[in-house]
Amino acid sequence: MNLHKFKLQSIFLSVPLVLLIACSDPVIPLVELPPEPTPLESQSPPTIGDDADRLVQEKEPGLTDASIRIAVIADSPNEYLNDAEGLSVWQSVEAWAESINRSTKLAGREVIVERIDSATFRHVEAIDAVCQGDYFALVGSFAVNDSDGLNLLQSPDCLLPDFPAATFSLRRLYSGRTYQSNPISGVTSNAGWASYFAQREPSASENVSILLPELPSIVLAGERLLESATAQGLEFSHSPVYEIESDFQSESEALLQSGSDSLVWVTSGRELLRFLDTLQNTEPEKSFGFISCGQRCYNPDWVASAGEVGQGVSVWLPHLPIEEAELNDELLRYLFFMNLTHGPESRPTAAGIAAWSAALLFEESVSRSVGANSASYKPENLSQEGVHAAAQSITFWDARGLHGISNPADVIPSSCFVIMTLDDGLWEREFPSRPGELSCEDENLVELKATANLEEIEEELESPE
Template identity: 25%
Template structure:
């Protein structure tokens, strides 16, 4: 699912530890690689000393409207660093993690980038859903004083003027806004995987309601492109709903009535899951019988299962990573579920960002040695990484491509509160569709 539909309550547990250096999980004796025994290490770049590589994870952990939203990103990066350090570190150095709470606020998001530029080698696992742009990273000067820019590995790409930055790499992407960022009517792309799934389930064309978060106007506009791609794939739009986190239960009464009046066959919900729960509860109260498929991008979360109760079963979620229930079948996923306490989308992607950074650093060392770590060298190696899957844990992606992902796996919540794979059937596999294309002005196309 395009990242524009995932402004959601993916995290749980409030976190307020902005701008701190974590211990990187360095407890215990770390193994020392043979090539590091006699290495004379140097301070080669901002954030790279003879002993440590400093990375920063900036995430929306203390937003008043959604406390703990992206805490999973911080948990995952810290756990990844601990795992790396326990196995000898990177480039003969230990990884130190600095955190910054961006509070889902544009100003704090910018401050986070400035902080990272000044003290960290790279940003890893960033989850800032209100970041307006990446200029502080693009204009970041390196240790030599050159405006090289700072590498940023972020979980999701939301806005073109942010993810189009040359030094920004995201795992799963936007609604296909072109780079460089443009305004007005233009061609946008979106994945067809969800349309493929729903058509397979419905046996042909189907119609329903599309819901998206209205907490951020920019996200609301770009999400329309995803809807239109789905509509072209056979998912007719009955109505578009812009849902805010502050919406009361009374505001879901007419939305459920609309489902009944339209005889909608599905709901595609890309807003925070509390609204999805309220819609399902109101649909039950009004006796809505037509909806056969309830899809929710934000619901693969223990907090949803607990909160949804009797209306939760039957919920289907498209994932860009393997289901956590399949940890025994994928070694990397097993390591993640063992080492990271938070199991949700943001955590899975931030952990994978750590692995992406790890691969790029190892490539630098292979090419230039343990003292070859510079931001310019890291950027060069990141540009060359294609078809990254983190050993099969996530769907295939090329972080520098600036394209929407086309692959998903779908899970469904059962009556006993367990998630089971729904599509495709084979464990460990993803369904990969195509990139659909539409020509619209997303700023004016929303009809909710």
């Protein structure tokens, strides 16, 4: 089987970059703005209703002649379920808005970003606040209970276009109003990482553990991951659901009794460290063939706190790593504007990069809806309905080269990924081995069958309040 590589464009800057380099910290340029992206090809606005040239008669929420107001719903840090992903996605959408407002603006308007905290178990209230508030769209959201309140988002009174950084429920992803830049965890999922570990560690891959916190959305997402990873060669022998506030003592003992040789982790990276600490205290000699942390551990704060316990933990990313930002214009732009907007407080993470990608998809949809860079450009016609229509036409998309080719309109992810492994406090590329490349085999994608209807189950389960 041939390995097809997706090689991202290298950039050559005319002057040296001054870089912040610290152990495990991302490389963030300080002085040189990356090249401006190539302007969009001329796009005629999609036809809406019977008259494609009609003016917007009613006031659109969150929209004036001078500004577009958008909301970002995210969970603030929770001791047991997430780290700083919410902060990172808020910062990332704000950084994107800064890049827009410093250039041509969006449909001639300044972008205003509002943070909305769903606090893990308050997503219904967050959705209600956005639907009742003065917002044009949801952009870059990242909330674990994102199906809670979906009926409000889908109601005729709330026409918000929804461009999340990530979706945790199939109901949200397939809401009919949701468009994800690279929907890696849908009915069609990217599970190439599992195939890689199955081939690299065939023995350890026959006895894999996955621990799931007792939160319905994560348990159901975990079931889908189990199906996709199993299809790629992993065999799960131990998959308990644990209490959210567990001290991990009984879970550690149960894992040791199961004889598991490898571990897949799907929730907070900080919780992974706490579990590994407990496991090491219980059995100091225990080791794993591999530990995969998805994208959750790709966070500078996690690396700083990992110490020796994090040695050998791997993440898989659907985009180039921050450590190779100099090889990708758009990744470099992301880091530049994160630093420009938030300075030393910036938190670039995998979730943040996904939020930036979501904002780019929103930007593309807005631009198409008003015919940007074409003779039919009419920014005064910007509407939520027009953005929906434009988003539904985007079937070939790579977020300006930030990730592989995806099809947001039909919810098909890119097949591309890279695996990074923590070694002595630094993320090191493991696979593919050549810098600047992603593995993009068609076989990396898996079509779910047994768990494809879990959105129906999700509708019956309620998150604890």
